[in-house]
Amino acid sequence: MAELMNIHIRGGRVIDPANNIDSVKDLYIASGNIIAFGNMPDGFTADKTINAVNQIVCPGLVDLSARMREPGQEYKATLKSECAAAIAGGITTSCCPPDTTPIIDTPAMANMLTHRGREIGLTHILPLGALTNALGGETLSDMHALHQAGCVAFSNAEYAITNTMVMRRAMEYASSFDLLLILHANDPWLSDTGCMHEGEISTRLGLAGIPEAAETVIVARDLALIEQTGVRAHFARLSCARSVDLIVQARERGLKVTADVAIHHLHLTEYDVTDFNTLCRVMPPLRSERDKDSLRSAVVQGDIQAICSDHQPHERDAKLAAFSEAEPGISGLETLLPLGLKLVHEDVMGLNTLIASLSSGPAALLGIEAGSLSVGCLADICIFDPHEEWLLDSTKLLSKGRNTPFKRWPLKGRVSTTLLAGSIVYSRT
Secondary structure (H helix, E strand, C coil), X not given: CCCCCCEEEXXXXXXXXXXXXXXXXXXXXXXXXXXXXXXXXXXXXXXXXXXXXXXXXXXXXXXXXXXXXXCCCCCCCCHHHHHHHHHHCCEEEEEECCCCCCCCCCHHHHHHHHHHHHHHCCCEEEEEEECEHHHCCCCECXXXXXXXXXXXEEEXXXXXXXXXXXXXXXHHHHHHCCCEEEECCCCHHHHCCCXXXXXXXXXXXXXXXXXXXXXXXXXXXXXXXXXXXXXXXXXXXXXXXXXXXXXXXXXXXXXXXXXXXXXXXXXXXXXXXXXXXXXXXXXXXXXXXXXXXXXXXXXXXXXXXXXXXXXXXXXXXXXXXXXXXXXXXXXXXXXXXXXXXXXXXXXXXXHHHXXXXXXXXXXXXXXXXXXXXXXXXXXXXXXXXXXXXXXXXXXXXXXXXXCCCCCCCEEEEEEEEEEECCEEEEECC
């Protein structure tokens, strides 16, 4: 990490949803922390001044799901390459799902990942611990030990826990230690060999479909168990309007449940698959126009608390197979903020709502000290120009994964500087 300096960020529009701040003011950093807003503190001398006039200064983004591919799949990407991509996107905290190789089901693996993250020094890497040993869905992992080793939450990744009693026991265990569970709702029998949303378009294309019931059935099951056990639970990557309805009803009954959505589900639908574009092959699949609009509304209304990249970098060959055989996933770290800003420019949501869903929202549900510009907090900061227009060139992505369906999309808004704990880790100037 770069040497710590006294930094003066001058003239930017500071947006900090956690503290209800939205105003033009200066910001001062010393010893890696935010020390003041507004007037320069007595005795402060800046080693570096960042001109943020006409730019937005906000908390560093917190991404709930970013597969870095290391360890185990370094031929797709590495921690170093993906951390570089993250900070280019203003992301200062990245959650790593447990389906690495080896799986994050031991304290040693959790320690290794956080150590590598500190060694690289570009972004905070937070491991998600495996909910069951080897993600097998049969025996519970030692969640308490994993939590002590740095795991901020627990997930079985995309591996379904089909045994309802195992899921109940996992929730009871997590509840007893007040641990957060991250749940992926997918019924493997209903989704079966499906590769896109089940509907008129899947029938026309001759592709096996995945009905929305594959998601909603599991959401309903898990909500029933959450109600019984009282566990804190988070539903990851919702894709259906009906799923949001179920979770809203559960929150009205007092259940401690939250949810997120992947940024691509707020822009793309089943219609984007009509030319068999494997770059649009994702799990859960792209749903209907109605689902997309409902997910957008849910973010605006606060029913979905976070937007994530669901970053899954792939080598070129992974997307060259037939649609049904191509590996699912999009490389999304560097497009998370610009695609979010596209929603702002299209008047889908306000800028404050977007920044909250990318920073304070995910930080709050994880219970971590991030996503805020409070005095005394670590200076994890994203500075971006909301007006800069650019065309996405996938060949220029810093991520080793160039698998994005948004290539050649005109975008407006781009990160200029990222700070991690008071160090400038990325700058385009």
